[in-house]
Amino acid sequence: MQRALFPALFAAGVTFLLTCLVIGVRLEQVGAELTVTGADADTWGWIAFAVIGVFLFQLFQTPLSRLKQRLPTPDVTGLLPDTQLRNRLKPWLISLIVVGLFVWPFMVSRGAVDLATLTLIYVMLGLGLNIVVGFAGLLDLGYVAFYAVGAYTYALLSEYYGLSFWVCLPIAGLLAATFGCILGFPVLRLRGDYLAIVTLGFGEIIRILLNNWTNVTGGPNGIGGIDKPSLFGLEFSRRASEDSQTFHQFFGIDYDSSHKVIFLYLVAVVLVLLTVYVINRVQRMPIGRAWEALREDDIACRSLGLNPTVIKLSAFTMGASFAGFAGCFFAARQGFISPESFTFIESAIILAIVVLGGMGSQLGVIMAAIAMTILPELAREFQEYRMLMFGGVMVLMMLWRPQGLLPMKRPHLELKTS
Amino acid sequence: MTLKKATFGKTLLAAGTLMAAMTAAHAETLKIGIAGPVTGPVAQYGDMQKIGAMMAIDKINEAGGVNGMTLEGVIYDDACDPKQAVAVANRIVNDDIRHVIGHLCSSSTEPASDIYEEEGVMMITAASTSPTITEKGYELIFRTIGLDSLQGSLAAEYIKDNIKPQRLAVIHDKQQYGEGLATTVRDMLADAGIEAQMFEGVTPGDKDFSALIAKLKRNNIDFVYYGGYHPELGLILRQSREKGFDAAFMGPEGVVNSDLAAIAGDAMEGVLATAPKSFDQSPENAALVEAFKARNEDPSGPFVFPAYSAVQVMTEAMDATGKTDPYALAEHLRANRFDTTIGEIGFDAKGDLTEPTFEIYTLHADGSKTPVTK
Amino acid sequence: MTETSLYILQQLINGLTIGSTYALIAIGYTMVYGIIGMINFAHGEVYMIGTYTAFITIVGLLTMGVGSLPIILLLALITAIIISSTYGYAIERVAYRPLRGGPRLIPLITAIGMSIFLQNYIRLAQGSRDLAMPALISGGIEFGDPAVFEVSISWMQLIIWGITLISMTSLAMFISRSRLGRACRACAQDRGMTNLLGIDTNRIIALTFVIGAALAAVAGVLLGLYYGIINPYIGFMAGLKAFTAAVLGGIGSIPGAMLGGLILGVTEALTAAFFPSEYKDVVAFSLLVLILLFRPTGLLGKPEVEKV
Structure with a gap:
């Protein structure tokens, strides 16, 4: 314990230095004057708490770490039933979930359905980025650019050419995929960090262009009045626009605004289910294997005869297309888009979803997306602290469990020795 | 028998009164x-x-x-x-x-x-x-x-009639509010024969305007209309003072903020701005102003x-x-x-106010403003 | 001299001023990358904390009645350097050291998380509003023909040049002449070998972070005085620009960071001079992308040979 005293004092001193001025003294702007005032007693209480806490923690570090080793590791995978049982239950479980997803919105409030729709958008984005980051191991920090491309494609096509949502959906995906290709091509030779920075730069460039090209994209005003998707031509609005009918008129029921919300939600569910299915299939195809080979060791990959160019491009393109779909849907749901929604922070959030869920693990990503979207809603009182906790959680997760909550299990067969 | 009836009647009466009382107390x-x-x-x-x-x-x-x-x-x-x-x-x-x-x-x-x-x-x-x-x-x-377009046209009118600049520059912050205003002012002045020598955007959040100011100096600008908010204008004013660029400036209500004085200091003396009428200054609202102050709230915000x-x-x-x-x-x-x-008001078919609510003010370095007399 | 050339001279002066501050911050990025191969996303926030500390110190001193400008400046620099360095050290110790040796993706994400955490930490502590301080050092010299174009250099600009020059020279001398500096270079070259030679690489790495943070703090003080306005979000943009400068000059190379900063500053100023100023930022990012595509090692960097 003696040996721990000095480091403990040092750590406590560091903590004090960190907090004394920056938290302990507050800059206030009073009219045209700037003043400093000591922070209130509560804040100093927190500072004291932190300093003493760090001191004690460092002092008792060895016994505490020994205790930690004895604790069971938080391994969520241990909770799942064993493989045999799992394989038999899986189809039933999946069908239960799918049916539940379709039935649920009719039983809950409109706000909950709206929140669920937003969550599904992030699920789609997370799954898409998962292809690039999780499967292929390419760190893309500018993913939000493809999201923006998808959203603006639908907005512009709808405004200038009057094309409907369903027509624009594949176009948005295609266009985003093209951008993915265009971005992927020059960055092929780059590795790791450099790739990350170039994609970051690309994302920012797209955002600045969208903000400045006022003639086409409306600049900072964005584009408003975007149409919602319709069901075979039936609109979900109170009054129909010329030469089309509204949903409630067709079925002869009263107008209820929740129809629109539920319909949007169902569209989102369909899109997400398709995404999950497609990605699942592709993961098992040779290209999926090639992605993983690339992630593990791209030089070995090359020496095995696989063409890394094609593999990287395919990962970028596919990931980008899902972002395009998500963007198109996002524009339709919100009815108004502006460059403000496509900042670097969005990319960071989507990346956090992929990393927290476990890179490469689809289920993990879905859970993480749900957690990231729903938890801030539940903790409304902590609105002020939301971003702070977000940053802190990112750091903590990397320190504590970098492989994510549900690390990926490669689909494999196990030989049973009898 | 009579007793029971009486008790029954009284209970009913009591219950009825209670219910009525409850309804009355629980107003919607x-x-x-x-x-x-x-x-x-x-x-x-x-x-x-x-x-x-x-x-x-x-x-x-x-x-x-x-x-x-x-x-x-x-x-x-x-x-x-x-x-x-x-x-x-x-x-x-x-x-x-x-x-x-x-x-x-x-x-x-x-x-x-x-x-x-x-x-x-x-x-x-x-x-x-x-x-x-x-x-x-x-x-x-x-x-x-009021509407941005009204603010812009009010500013343009004033510039056209009272300032008559030789070399005008219109700067904006590329956002909906600022760029919209700047465009209105530029177009209206162009119609009146005053062409803007420069029409440029700055990035909000940016701190360094030395390049812009050098450009303004080079073009011998004598009047600048700025469409945007106070942080950027404050910095532009401050840096202009540093660099010896002393044209007159005018801005919309988004710059009328005590923070402008903090940022620009003396450089903001004499800057013009369109702003909503100071309703907290009108005598009819004096009692309300007191009520706000009693709650420690500032009634001077626009x-x-x-x-x-x-x-x-x-x-x-x-x-x-x-x-x-x-x-x-x-x-x-x-x-x-x-x-x-805010006075006697009415609404037009679009839902906007029928009365103009903006006026032109001269801003002072201590954060106050005085209306200009035309 | 003609009007255009005077105008260009003015923009050059502006560009060099801002460029030298980019250089100061860029050195932090480049040193850390050179020694442990990681991009310290949180470095911009360390700069921001330096600025806030400087403001607190300056306003505090002014309130206490200290009138002498050089003393205020000196104390502000010292306080900012101490506090920022502590932050640099603490960040490395808490968030990066445990992750050393693992896959490169993880520390990058930690860094992003740290950056977001620090931004909001300061936002909660000091408010998200802009805080403005009146110019403490104003005025300057002007030359050139008033009829053609007057070029002005403010005292503050000269001070920035001076202090930046002193900082960079001291750093260069430290790295090349002192023992610790030699240890830093050894660590950057081959960490394993350095460890074997008996040098405590953990301490050297911590020192690198501290030096980087100190320089960022200096930049923070200078820019805080120059612009006079701060908010919790200035770290992000400054960090990104400084990072671009570091990459431009060759990440891992300290002279490269200095050169990159100056080039970036001047390019930005000249772009704004002849094109609408809104495209200033696009230039920075496009430069970044172009450099990474065509010469990823930057101007002064050495091509990295990948060993299999």
């Missing part, structure tokens, strides 16, 4: 949503709107409420973000609230207004000045503040009294029509004039 509340930024970089403006509306609600409740109902203000935070504004609008509809004061930022009000109109919720904004909000032909959307008036017209319409149905109220608003803290 009418919830009014107040949507705006509570957190985020422009929270101080959201605060202005909030204190104005809440003061109005409290005063009306003190006077007995509306149609026998007590008003209750419910605060919603959209952080000036369109995504959150949409979520807030959905939540308000979900919470069965049909009257909203808000939002603040035009970029939030726009998408939210789509939802309100669709769902039959009345929305009165006391701060969003973008013209596009009332261009969509909506029935239930109103505002108790959105305080418009928000107050928004609540006023809404409740007056409810009183007059005896209903709370937004469509009935909307009709009443369009057809009548109202006596409010």
